[in-house]
Amino acid sequence: MIAFQSMSFRYGKRPLFEGLDLDLEPGSIFGLLGLNGAGKTSFLKLAAGALRPQGGEISVFGRNPSERSAEGLADIYFVPEDPWLPPITSSAWIERYASFRPAFDKARFEKLLDELALEDDKVLTKYSYGQRKKFALAAALSSGAHALLLDEPTNGLDIPSKAQLRRILAESADPSRVVVVSTHQVRDLENIIDPVIIVHGGKVLFRLSSEELGERLFTRHLSSLEGQAIVYAERDALGWSALLAKPSAPGSVEGEETGPADLELVFDAAIAAPERLEAALRGAGDALEAYRPEEHEIAKEASK
Amino acid sequence: MTNVNKNPAFSFRRCALLVRNRLYDEAGSVGIGAAVMVGLNLLGLILSRRAWLNESGSDQAWSFAVILGGLLLASQAFKGMHDGKAGSEWLLLPASPLEKYAAAAADYLVIYPLVASAGAALASLLLSLLERALGGAGGTVWTPVLAGGFRAWGEYAIAATILMAGSASFRKAPLIKTAGVVTVYVLAMSLLAFIGVLIFFNKNAEASDSVIRVEGLAINFERKLSEGAVKAETTLLDIARYGLAPLFALLYGYFRVFEKEARDEVQ
Numbered sequence: 001m002i003a004f005q006s007m008s009f010r011y012g013k014r015p016l017f018e019g020l021d022l023d024l025e026p027g028s029i030f031g032l033l034g035l036n037g038a039g040k041t042s043f044l045k046l047a048a049g050a051l052r053p054q055g056g057e058i059s060v061f062g063r064n065p066s067e068r069s070a071e072g073l074a075d076i077y078f079v080p081e082d083p084w085l086p087p088i089t090s091s092a093w094i095e096r097y098a099s100f101r102p103a104f105d106k107a108r109f110e111k112l113l114d115e116l117a118l119e120d121d122k123v124l125t126k127y128s129y130g131q132r133k134k135f136a137l138a139a140a141l142s143s144g145a146h147a148l149l150l151d152e153p154t155n156g157l158d159i160p161s162k163a164q165l166r167r168i169l170a171e172s173a174d175p176s177r178v179v180v181v182s183t184h185q186v187r188d189l190e191n192i193i194d195p196v197i198i199v200h201g202g203k204v205l206f207r208l209s210s211e212e213l214g215e216r217l218f219t220r221h222l223s224s225l226e227g228q229a230i231v232y233a234e235r236d237a238l239g240w241s242a243l244l245a246k247p248s249a250p251g252s253v254e255g256e257e258t259g260p261a262d263l264e265l266v267f268d269a270a271i272a273a274p275e276r277l278e279a280a281l282r283g284a285g286d287a288l289e290a291y292r293p294e295e296h297e298i299a300k301e302a303s304k
Numbered sequence: 305m306t307n308v309n310k311n312p313a314f315s316f317r318r319c320a321l322l323v324r325n326r327l328y329d330e331a332g333s334v335g336i337g338a339a340v341m342v343g344l345n346l347l348g349l350i351l352s353r354r355a356w357l358n359e360s361g362s363d364q365a366w367s368f369a370v371i372l373g374g375l376l377l378a379s380q381a382f383k384g385m386h387d388g389k390a391g392s393e394w395l396l397l398p399a400s401p402l403e404k405y406a407a408a409a410a411d412y413l414v415i416y417p418l419v420a421s422a423g424a425a426l427a428s429l430l431l432s433l434l435e436r437a438l439g440g441a442g443g444t445v446w447t448p449v450l451a452g453g454f455r456a457w458g459e460y461a462i463a464a465t466i467l468m469a470g471s472a473s474f475r476k477a478p479l480i481k482t483a484g485v486v487t488v489y490v491l492a493m494s495l496l497a498f499i500g501v502l503i504f505f506n507k508n509a510e511a512s513d514s515v516i517r518v519e520g521l522a523i524n525f526e527r528k529l530s531e532g533a534v535k536a537e538t539t540l541l542d543i544a545r546y547g548l549a550p551l552f553a554l555l556y557g558y559f560r561v562f563e564k565e566a567r568d569e570v571q
Contacts, residue, residue, distance in 0.1 A: 084389030
């Protein structure tokens with residue numbers, strides 16, 4: 001388990017996290033969502049031991065990652081957004097770097113390289129950004145580490161590679177492993193991340209399971225915002241893309257059904273209309289006041 | 305694939321893996337240096353049927369090349385640690401600072417001198433045989449003994465430990481900066497010694513057989529000491545030079561690496 005207890009972290013005098021408490025249990029792929037600068041990367045680096053908190057404690061499977069013990073580091077794999085690779089081939093990389101990780105699965109790594117169409121005789125520094133990313137992800141998923149921390153893993157990947165990554169990540173789910181994926185491209189990974197953690201303003205704003213979202217929220221295209229239990233809505237080409245609270249009593253809801261709660265809308269709602277989202281999640285969606293879009297603009301929140 | 309054991313404090317296996325990685329990383333540079341040395345001799349054999357660097361008077365070029373190569377490598381020992389993205393890899397590599405430092409020390413103080421000396425001796429021998437086969441005298445086959453044996457290694461090791469400490473301290477131009485610091489230190493010590501001489505060995509000292517002669521800028525200090533006192537003085541200086549200086553450099557370098565691991569954050 002990865003546990004943050006009253007953890008505080010600041011860059012200089014600018015606080016990023018203040019008294020953060022969060023437990024990430026094994027067996028799940030956590031999606032870490034937040035605006036630019038919300039601290040997603042810092043959160044992952046703190047869990048990896050690459051950054052040190054100024055207050056509180058972090059524990060990764062019982063070890064303090066800040067101590068950077070060899071065993072602790074071998075049990076964590078952090079893939080940065082822009083991974084660095086040495087000027088050697090993948091087989092040389094296995095020999096030189098993977099040998100420090102006792103649980104590294106060479107056969108799985110080679111299989112993943114093959115699946116991701118990465119040439120194993122090519123010098124790693126000659127890989128493109130996307131290829132370096134795929135290599136680092138393959139290394140992470142084969143490392144045998146119990147904590148996988150992936151920073152924006154889909155950035156730079158082409159569409160087929162994103163689909164491959166989703167499949168590989170889903171396959172990597174393990175009851176003894178915590179996977180944390182930070183992303184601002186929610187739709188790339190929305191089918192595999194569960195639960196979702198939304199960080200904003202130095203704290204965890206929401207921690208939402210797919211079950212909870214399915215029970216309380218859904219998404220529709222609407223032509224009008226009148227008379228609906230709208231949590232949050234964004235204008236699109238056809239009218240409104242709206243996140244609605246499920247009514248407590250069965251009844252008709254206007255508009256074309258587009259499926260369960262869209263994670264991107266949930267995220268935007270968490271930032272732009274947190275009180276409405278909270279009310280909907282606790283089952284008080286029926287009591288929501290009429291939705292006024294001008295009061296809940298995500299762009300304004302993002303620019304703050 | 306080789307896996308590591310689970311020793312929490314220090315793992316010889318992890319240390320060996322780190323040494324092996326260093327050797328892989330340096331093989332290219334050492335190979336280029338060796339190729340230059342052998343190439344020069346082959347050029348001599350082609351042009352004048354003599355392996356130039358095996359000739360009397362030039363044979364110390366082998367010593368120079370071996371020592372210079374080691375010192376250049378030692379001055380870059382922790383280059384990766386200071387590098388932005390590669391530095392992240394260094395910090396998050398599952399090995400302790402002690403293992404990382406010990407691997408560098410083993411490489412530059414033991415493995416490199418042995419391998420480079422053996423390689424240079426072998427190359428010198430083969431070139432000598434080749435020269436003889438071409439009708440030449442064969443010149444002098446270089447061996448580490450010719451370089452000064454253990455004493456030369458000692459001098460090299462002192463410089464290597466100091467350069468390793470410099471590499472752990474300075475992010476950019478560690479060789480120049482370390483040389484600068486050492487020069488400033490030596491000058492400062494010389495100045496202190498000079499002041500000490502002026503204070504403690506003034507004209508009163510003549511009564512106790514000490515003489516100061518000032519000749520332009522050169523200052524000679526002559527003392528009449530017993531044989532035992534001279535031996536004791538030499539021993540003390542040797543301890544300071546061969547013991548305290550490298551020990552200080554090793555400890556300082558290690559704590560710089562440890563501090564980097566303990567404090568530095570991956571950007």
